[in-house]
Amino acid sequence: MGFTLPRKYGGLNCPNLVYTMATEIVSRADCSLMNIFGLQGIAETINAFANDEIKNEYLPKFAEGEVTGAMVLTEPDAGSDLQAVALRAWQDTDGHWRLTGVKRFITNGCGEVLLVLARSEPEIKDGRGLSLYLAERCERVKVRHLEHKLGIHGSPTCELVFDDCPAKLIGERQRGLITYVMALMNGARVGIAAQSLGVAEAAYRVARLYAHTRKQFGVSIERLPAVAELVADMKIAIEAARALVYETAKVCDFENNNLRVMEFKPPTDPDEMKRRRADSRTYKRLNGMLTPMSKYYASEMSIRVANDAIQVLGGSGYMQDYPVERYLRDARITTIYEGTSQLQIVAAVRGVCSGAFDSFASECEAAEYSDADLAALKQKVVEAKRQVLDAIQFIKQRGNEYMDLHGRKLVDAALVVIIGHLLLRQAAACERKKAVARRFIETGLPTLRRDLEVVRSGDTSAIQEFDLIAGPPTVNG
Numbered sequence: 225m226g227f228t229l230p231r232k233y234g235g236l237n238c239p240n241l242v243y244t245m246a247t248e249i250v251s252r253a254d255c256s257l258m259n260i261f262g263l264q265g266i267a268e269t270i271n272a273f274a275n276d277e278i279k280n281e282y283l284p285k286f287a288e289g290e291v292t293g294a295m296v297l298t299e300p301d302a303g304s305d306l307q308a309v310a311l312r313a314w315q316d317t318d319g320h321w322r323l324t325g326v327k328r329f330i331t332n333g334c335g336e337v338l339l340v341l342a343r344s345e346p347e348i349k350d351g352r353g354l355s356l357y358l359a360e361r362c363e364r365v366k367v368r369h370l371e372h373k374l375g376i377h378g379s380p381t382c383e384l385v386f387d388d389c390p391a392k393l394i395g396e397r398q399r400g401l402i403t404y405v406m407a408l409m410n411g412a413r414v415g416i417a418a419q420s421l422g423v424a425e426a427a428y429r430v431a432r433l434y435a436h437t438r439k440q441f442g443v444s445i446e447r448l449p450a451v452a453e454l455v456a457d458m459k460i461a462i463e464a465a466r467a468l469v470y471e472t473a474k475v476c477d478f479e480n481n482n483l484r485v486m487e488f489k490p491p492t493d494p495d496e497m498k499r500r501r502a503d504s505r506t507y508k509r510l511n512g513m514l515t516p517m518s519k520y521y522a523s524e525m526s527i528r529v530a531n532d533a534i535q536v537l538g539g540s541g542y543m544q545d546y547p548v549e550r551y552l553r554d555a556r557i558t559t560i561y562e563g564t565s566q567l568q569i570v571a572a573v574r575g576v577c578s579g580a581f582d583s584f585a586s587e588c589e590a591a592e593y594s595d596a597d598l599a600a601l602k603q604k605v606v607e608a609k610r611q612v613l614d615a616i617q618f619i620k621q622r623g624n625e626y627m628d629l630h631g632r633k634l635v636d637a638a639l640v641v642i643i644g645h646l647l648l649r650q651a652a653a654c655e656r657k658k659a660v661a662r663r664f665i666e667t668g669l670p671t672l673r674r675d676l677e678v679v680r681s682g683d684t685s686a687i688q689e690f691d692l693i694a695g696p697p698t699v700n701g
């Protein structure tokens with residue numbers, strides 16, 4: 225614990241990239257356990273935004289593993305839309321803050337330190353009326369209910385009732401959602417992406433071994449083309465997602481490091497300060513795109529890989545004799561919490577359309593490959609970027625609703641380009657990765673072309689003809 229906390233609080237001061245790798249490893253062992261490990265993000269948020277008194281009181285306890293945290297945001301009427309949070313924060317006659325209301329679906333809600341998003345300004349109905357509070361576990365917070373869920377059974381999901389519970393304000397009033405929770409969630413999203421990698425890797429290892437040892441028709445099933453393709457594509461999917469997630473964690477480190485230098489050791493040379501400020505804007509914009517992309521891509525990948533692992537094991541995969549059915553149930557949560565895939569796409573597509581994609585891909589294009597195969601593959605990825613940019617122009621002319629409708633396809637296409645470049649970079653340093661990069665790009669490009677064709681088609685039938693296609697709502701009974 226205390227992986228990324230400063231040493232003065234007993235932390236390890238590790239870069240986010242190393243923490244991300246550790247998160248993947250913990251998740252490979254146990255997806256539920258990772259939630260406790262990942263909730264170190266609570267300590268990071270305290271470190272980033274709370275006053276020294278709060279930091280000195282709580283951070284050493286986090287680093288020691290003496291306390292664990294919970295991120296207390298969701299309410300019955302405020303899920304994806306956190307601007308609707310209604311839990312009330314009010315000041316008693318002594319000026320002390322109190323919290324009153326209900327939160328649901330809270331991972332580790334029975335933990336000792338709760339970061340609670342609450343409405344401190346009742347007259348302001350949107351996100352600007354929300355502040356962030358620290359509440360300790362006490363008799364004024366009740367776990368009213370523990371959820372019964374599909375997976376992650378080792379991770380308690382709680383409904384919490386706050387009964388005028390004492391609390392401390394974190395940072396400034398009204399910045400709860402807009403500044404603090406957004407920062408907390410961005411870090412947590414990279415954490416869930418790493419969790420997704422870990423579950424997928426665990427499922428892959430079982431499937432890989434089974435494909436090698438299981439014999440049918442007189443051969444190991446890994447020698448049957450259909451199984452070989454399944455296994456190979458599982459491996460490529462994991463390595464593609466890992467390349468993206470680690471790149472994202474690296475850019476987070478660049479951003480954080482740059483901010484720390486400007487805050488604690490500001491350069492005296494005005495030109496350097498100017499450069500650092502410009503870097504800061506670039507990293508922020510890039511992270512605004514890469515973080516939701518990573519969460520979306522890795523979580524969707526982990527469900528696919530865990531599902532395919534069951535297929536590789538056949539009937540045995542469906543039974544509880546092997547852990548793969550559990551991996552699928554565990555993986556299933558990753559596209560839902562910390563913002564659903566749909567919400568990640570809403571965030572990622574804004575980045576794709578606002579120039580972050582173009583500049584990141586252009587930067588990758590500067591790489592020169594002496595290997596002729598890699599150079600040829602790079603040209604294909606360069607051409608693919610051009611097609612994505614054309615589709616972006618088309619989508620922009622059609623407005624926001626069209627962008628929301630086709631966002632997933634546009635983001636998927638952009639991901640083929642970005643990950644294609646990242647895998648080519650790896651292939652230049654590792655012979656085996658050439659095969660990975662080649663297959664990823666050669667199989668990814670036809671999918672990209674298909675997606676972009678739909679994007680450019682102007683089709684809006686899912687919205688325009690929704691009632692006709694979906695029919696009236698009916699109760700299955």
Ligand SMILES: Cc1cc2nc3c(=O)[nH]c(=O)nc-3n(C[C@H](O)[C@H](O)[C@H](O)COP(=O)(O)OP(=O)(O)OC[C@H]3O[C@@H](n4cnc5c(N)ncnc54)[C@H](O)[C@@H]3O)c2cc1C
Binds near residue numbers: 294295565
């Ligand atoms: C096991 C588990 C643990 C959790 N842990 C925590 C926790 O520790 N702390 C916490 O605060 N919360 C936690 N959550 C809550 C979780 O973050 C929410 O469930 C999630 O954000 C979705 O909110 P919702 O369930 O209300 O779904 P809704 O917001 O009602 O969404 C329903 C559907 O509508 C889609 N949708 C909604 N808005 C949009 C939009 N603008 N564009 C496109 N599609 C949209 C969604 O993608 C989804 O498909 C947890 C949930 C679970 C299941």
